[in-house]
Amino acid sequence: MDDNGLGERLLGCALKVHRALGPGLLENAYEACLCHELSKSGIVHQRQLALPIQYDGMRVDLGYRLDILVEDKVVVEVKAITALTDLHRAQLLSYLKLGNYRLGYLLNFNVKMLKDGICRLANGL
16 A cells, blocks of 8 residues: 555544544543554554664664554654644654654644644655
């Protein structure tokens, strides 16, 4: 499956979670429920995956973690905040670059309509 098709399936799972739970919960609740929906849909994913930094031939483990990595391709950062900012976008773009991933999604579940909480970022697509 290509990255865009995978993104559509991911968003379908996120929409199910948001419809069932609505806004107002903590990020880890949405993350756990989204992973459950991904599993039910047969989508392979990893949760809280360590992301080390490579600098000048050295590996630096600083505790950076991807919330969810889908099919070893798509990075998902789950948020439950008032609004996404440029800082959140920069964080996701940095994760894409550090892990050499091409596609990522910021999913902010603390909104009335999930479509208002979705930010898709591409790294070289």
